[in-house]
Amino acid sequence: MIIRKYRSSDCKELIALFYNTVHMVNAKDYTKEQLDAWATGQVDMENWNQSLLEHYSIVALDDGMIVGFGDIDKIGYLDRLFVHADYQRKGVATAICNQLEQVIQGNIVTHASITARPFFEKRGYQVIKEQQVERQGIFLTNFVMEKAR
16 A cells, blocks of 8 residues: 555545445445435535645555545644545555644544544544534534544
């Protein structure tokens, strides 16, 4: 597995990975209606690319295929962390997180899905609060989590 910095040419592949991961991996914790509201398949590629360029963003590759990605902003908000459904529990998220966390000196905050919460807890993140996030009139549960450093 190779981890490298994000490139604009990765954006389309990342959007597809995000959609597929949400609909396959998160399906055990969210309803179809919630999954459809979370990952609609209609992403503004320019906005995603701009956000990924502004953050410290990395991708994980296996045999040239992107199998995961993550990003963190300058103040320690870990925004996205998604791993291909076929690469779950193979150390991809851990490798990505290890690199993302190294670029921040202070505390790190993320909004973890029900599915991702155990992963972050194993890394030392604490739940600050459970919240309901509204997407297209549909509510999804997630957790504001923080890793104190």
